[in-house]
Amino acid sequence: MPLSDDQPHTRTRLPVGEQSSYPVSARQARPVRTLLTVLAVVTLLVVAISIANRGKADRGGGATAPSGDRASGAAGAGSSLEPSGQEPVSTTSNGIANGYPHTDQGAQSAAANFAVALGSADMFRTDARHTTVSTVADPAAEPALQSRLDQGFNGDTAARYGLDAQGRAPKGLTFVSRTIPVGTKSVGYGDAETKVEVWSTRLTGLAGERSTRPVAANWFTLTLSLRWTGSDWKLTDYASREGPAPVPGDQQAATAEEITGAVQQYGGFRFAR
16 A cells, blocks of 8 residues: 655664665776776777788888889789889890890890880881891891881882871871880790780871871780890791770860870880880
């Protein structure tokens, strides 16, 4: 039965010793839990910082090594997953780099530079073409290469590009022919002979306001057969196939004036890789 508010209210008092025991322990529990939480957070932060520092040290050590070392160490010699090439050659002949190392990497460097030379505008001029071929070719293969390339760059070929028989552009126009290697790959490397595929893009055409053959880009893969002559890598044969061509970017084509200015202001590369 419920108690009436009219009844007297009583209050029970406990002994002093019993009053102080429970409240004190409850107040002390909270600081202990807080301290444990702080210690746990600090410990996790220390562990995370040490792991991060270890990762930075590993990456820093790798960054000091040449890119060629990373490629050969991680994915094997000749890996195309990363840029390669430890030291560029320091000598040239007739404006073309030479003196390549007797290695797979040296052969790929030679092939990339030969691709640039064989794709230049000089190939449309007889004297310049003969000089280029004699510079890059194996002496034993030079006569056959000279004959083959003379046929490939005959008067009909020059006419298709709007040039005269001497490979000269019409007055007021600039002929553009530049090959830009994008990557190289060895195919069956050997100390004496090897083949290297050079994936490239090429700019060709006549730059100028009156041009009916504007400068255009195309993609192809050049396969170069090389032979070690005892002192350098030299060309013995070549073949070409189309592509692989990427999807064209969403860019507006430059005007004839812009292309002409770029061709005249930006020189091509003599050393490609």
